[in-house]
Structures are given as C-alpha cells and as structure tokens.
Amino acid sequence: MNTHVWHGHATRAAALAGCTALVLTLTAATAQARPGHHHPRDTARQTLPANDGWASHGTGTTGGAAADAEHVYTVSTWAEFKAALAAGGSAPRIIKVKGTIDAVSEGCDAFAAPGYDFGAYLEKYSPENWGLGTDLSAEPDASPEGLRRASAERQEEAIKANVPADTTIIGVGRNAGIKGASLQIKGVDNVIVRNLTFESPVDCFPQWDPTDGDKGNWNSEYDSAVVYGSTHVWLDHNTFTDGEHPDSAAPTYFGMLYQQHDGQLDIVRGADYVTASWNVFTEHDKTILIGNSDSESTAAGDRGHLKTTFHHNLFKDLVERAPRVRFGQVDVYNNHFVAHDDYAYSFGVGKESQLVAEHNAFTLPDGVSPAKVLKRWNDSPLTATHNRVNGRSADLIAAHNAENPDAPLRSGAGWTPTLRTKVLPAWAVPLVVDHGAGAGRLR
Structure with missing residues (x-):
C-alpha cells in the first residue's frame, strides 16, 4: 500500500508554500510510470x-502502451477517429487526437x-391532444414518434464510437477534444483516455x-x-462540459425542460476497476452514474x-450525481466540489452502495447547507470522514441526519x-486540484 496523509500545523505562509510545492509534485505524479519502469517521454505511452x-x-x-509504430494514429476528424478505432484488429493501439473533432x-x-x-410531433403529443399516462411505444413507424425513433437511430449510429481493448486515446497539446460524441468502452479490458475536452x-x-411523473x-x-x-479503465486529465449547449439555454415544451443531455460518465453493467483522476466535470445536471438500476436483473451482474x-477531480457547477452510486465499492478522495445555486447534491447513496468519501473539499454558496452533499436513495452505510465545507471540518453524515431525521x-x-x-x-485540496485538473494540464 502506498497511502500517505500529510499532517501538521504550519503557519499560513508555510502552508501556502507547502501547497505550491504539492501542486508541482502531485500534478506530476500522474505522469509517473510504474516503479522500476523507465518514465517514457511520450505521454501517449504512459x-x-x-x-x-x-x-x-x-x-x-x-x-495501448505496447503499440508498435503501425498502430499509432494521429487523427483530426471524426471519420479518422472512428477508422483508427476499427483498424488494426486486436493489436494494442494509440490514438492521438489533434484539435477538436x-x-x-x-x-x-x-x-x-x-x-x-418536430412541429408535427409537438402538435400530436401535447398533453392537450394526447393526454398523460399513455406512452408512445405503440406508435407506428409512419407516425411522428416513429419518425423520431428512426431519426434517433441515425444519430446513434453516427455519434457512438466503440473503443477496443488495449487502447490509449490521448489529446495532443492543450486544445484537443471530442464534441458531440459518445465514447463506448463496452465489454473490453485495458483502456486509457487522457487530455481531452x-x-x-x-x-x-x-x-x-x-408517463414520466x-x-x-x-x-x-x-x-x-x-x-x-x-x-481496467483509466480516465485522466479530461474535461467534461456541456460547452456551447448548457441546459440553461434549452427551451421548454409542454411546461418541461427540453432535455437534450444525459450523463457525462456512466459506469454500468458489471464494469470494474476504474480510476478517474484529475478530471474536470462541469456545467451539467445528471453527471455520473455508477450502476444504472435497482432492478434484480441488473443487480445480479453488478454485485x-x-x-x-x-x-x-474538480466537480464544478453541477446539479447532481457526482457520483450517484449503486452496489460498487467506490472511493472518492481529494476532490474539490464547487456548487452553484441550482445544486441538488453530490453523492447519491443508492442500493447496496459502499461509498467511501474522505479528504474532499466542498465550496458551497451562501445559504446552502452541508446536509445537501449527501442524498439518500437507499439505506446503505457509507464512510465520510475528514471532509471540509467552506474551509471548515464537516461531518457530512451528521449534517444530513440533522436535517433528515426520518x-x-x-x-x-x-x-x-x-x-x-x-x-x-x-484543506490543501482546492489549490492543488484547481491548478492541476482538466484537459491541457497533463504533464
């Protein structure tokens, strides 16, 4: 085990100096190779x-650290990216993303x-015309709902990208990213994704x-x-954002937000051994879901x-699910959570979850109680110690229970x-994480 906790009662000046040193030390730590291995200069092979x-x-x-030269690709378009994912059979591969695709x-x-x-869709299925309580699943292919389904299938085919085993995907430089896509790391082992927005x-x-509500x-x-x-999936130094399409800019139809976003990261269906480090998750509602259902049919594969x-990681200006957890042994430490006025909660305590949340820092707006950090969905015990809210030590479980005695x-x-x-x-987390997390800050 290589676990160390830094203790001490230094002066404010010494503490700030020490924190600056930690910034340099710890942001470099993610670029270290395994002990005994030469530290590669090429970050793509780390x-x-x-x-x-x-x-x-x-x-x-x-x-894809073991990739030979024939299986190292540099891509700058979505078509090139999907082609690189599909090429090369089962050989390890490195895909370098240049610019924003x-x-x-x-x-x-x-x-x-x-x-x-879309106008015809709104007219037919408005509550005034269609009513509430009857779903649209039986609508024929030629109906507005049928044509919506067909359109959705075309988008799904276009924007989903399946990532094979033994793959590294990494952004080149400070301004690499992927826009409007859904990265599918499905049924494979050994994937690294780094330095991308x-x-x-x-x-x-x-x-x-x-029928929803x-x-x-x-x-x-x-x-x-x-x-x-x-x-075995490592997500490191990425930035996840709604970017040019925030929910705040979305219209309402039938009195409800026209929701066009799902999650930023889902870890589901028996996935295992995932590390998410030094990422920024920002400007989103339902952010991270671990385990997607309470149903026994999925529980059997998730337990x-x-x-x-x-x-x-920096979790900034999010509404909820940072993360929401079912079943998994999830360790959340040394993260900085910065909330805004629409904040609902950070940690969702779900069915049979085994959440450990320690040494995290929370920056909450005036009037927002520390009791909101935890949201109980099920009666699942958790460990939440050594956390701070607005610079002060906080017992998150006690705060929750004081406002939710039932x-x-x-x-x-x-x-x-x-x-x-x-x-x-x-106390050291905000400076270190805010300085080092996100795409473009990989060392």
Whole structure:
C-alpha cells in the first residue's frame, strides 16, 4: 500500500508554500510510470502508476502502451477517429487526437429521417391532444414518434464510437477534444483516455414520455463516455462540459425542460476497476452514474463489481450525481466540489452502495447547507470522514441526519481503500486540484 496523509500545523505562509510545492509534485505524479519502469517521454505511452485507484488492481492498466509504430494514429476528424478505432484488429493501439473533432459537424438536420417534423410531433403529443399516462411505444413507424425513433437511430449510429481493448486515446497539446460524441468502452479490458475536452453530446431527438411523473417529461440519450461491462479503465486529465449547449439555454415544451443531455460518465453493467483522476466535470445536471438500476436483473451482474476510484477531480457547477452510486465499492478522495445555486447534491447513496468519501473539499454558496452533499436513495452505510465545507471540518453524515431525521444515513461502508496515491488533507485540496485538473494540464 502506498497511502500517505500529510499532517501538521504550519503557519499560513508555510502552508501556502507547502501547497505550491504539492501542486508541482502531485500534478506530476500522474505522469509517473510504474516503479522500476523507465518514465517514457511520450505521454501517449504512459501507464497507470501502481496503487493508483481501482484501475491499478491486478493486471493494472496500460492501454495501448505496447503499440508498435503501425498502430499509432494521429487523427483530426471524426471519420479518422472512428477508422483508427476499427483498424488494426486486436493489436494494442494509440490514438492521438489533434484539435477538436466534431461528431455532429453537419448539424442535427443531417440525422433527421425523411418526413420527420418536430412541429408535427409537438402538435400530436401535447398533453392537450394526447393526454398523460399513455406512452408512445405503440406508435407506428409512419407516425411522428416513429419518425423520431428512426431519426434517433441515425444519430446513434453516427455519434457512438466503440473503443477496443488495449487502447490509449490521448489529446495532443492543450486544445484537443471530442464534441458531440459518445465514447463506448463496452465489454473490453485495458483502456486509457487522457487530455481531452468532451463536449456533451446533444440528443437531437429527445422523446416525450407522457408517463414520466404526473406532468410527463422529456428524456434524452447519449453520455460523453460509457464504461459498460469493461475492466481496467483509466480516465485522466479530461474535461467534461456541456460547452456551447448548457441546459440553461434549452427551451421548454409542454411546461418541461427540453432535455437534450444525459450523463457525462456512466459506469454500468458489471464494469470494474476504474480510476478517474484529475478530471474536470462541469456545467451539467445528471453527471455520473455508477450502476444504472435497482432492478434484480441488473443487480445480479453488478454485485461485487463497479469498483471505482475518483481522486483529484474538480466537480464544478453541477446539479447532481457526482457520483450517484449503486452496489460498487467506490472511493472518492481529494476532490474539490464547487456548487452553484441550482445544486441538488453530490453523492447519491443508492442500493447496496459502499461509498467511501474522505479528504474532499466542498465550496458551497451562501445559504446552502452541508446536509445537501449527501442524498439518500437507499439505506446503505457509507464512510465520510475528514471532509471540509467552506474551509471548515464537516461531518457530512451528521449534517444530513440533522436535517433528515426520518431518513438517516449510517456510518461505515464496510471496507477500507488501500489503492491510493499520496493523500492530501482536505484543506490543501482546492489549490492543488484547481491548478492541476482538466484537459491541457497533463504533464
């Protein structure tokens, strides 16, 4: 185990000097190769360091580090990116992304099925005309809903990209990114994704569901990245954002927000051994989902899996799910959470979750209680110690229970994380994380 906690009572000046030194030390730590290995100058061949979260468990995570020269690709368009993913058979590969590549450069109209008309869709399925309580699943192919389904299928085919095993995807320089796409890390092992800005995909054809709640609701598809049944995945120094399409700019129809975003990162369907480090998650609503259902049909495949570590990430201006957890042993340490006025919660405590949240810092607006950090969805014990809210030590479980006496949370996740790198005290986290997290800051 390589776990260290820094203690001490220094003066303010010494503390700030020490924090500056930590910035330099710790942001470089993610670029270290495993002990005993030569530190490669090419960041594309760097591997996850030993003891760096759940993705270092067992065989560790090396991505495409072993790729030969024929399987190193530099891409600058969406077509080139998808071609690089498909080329080379099962050989390890490195894909270097140069600039921002756009999966929807031709706009939403390019995916619309012949005859699809959004105005006709709104007219037919308005609550005044269609009512509430009856879903649209039986609508024929020629109906507005049928044409919406066909349009959605065309978009799905275009923007989803399947990532093979033994792959590293890395941005070149400070301004690399992928816009409007959904990265599918599905049923594979050993994947690294680093130094990219992901602008959340916009669902061009959300579905109106008259059965969702007592008012109906719009539902959208497509996450920026999905880890589905995969193992040994390292997501590092990326930025996930809604970018040019924030929810605040979305219109309302039928009195409900026309929701065109799903999640930024989903870890689901028995996925295991994931480390998310030094990322920025910002400007989003439903951010990260670990385990996508309480149903017994999915629970059977999720129990004992979904082991994930989040460390040194910046969670800024989010509404909820940072993350929401079901089933998994999830370790969340040394992250900085910066909330805005629309803040709902950070940690969703879901069915059979085993969340450990330690040494994190929270910056909440005036009038927002620390009790909002935790949201109880199920009675699942968690460990939440050594956290700070607005610069002061905070017992997050006690704060929650004081304001929710009828639905208390219990302490004690039942396991102790051992796969950690250097652990900062929570007071040092904001400076270090804000300085080092996100795309363009990889060293």
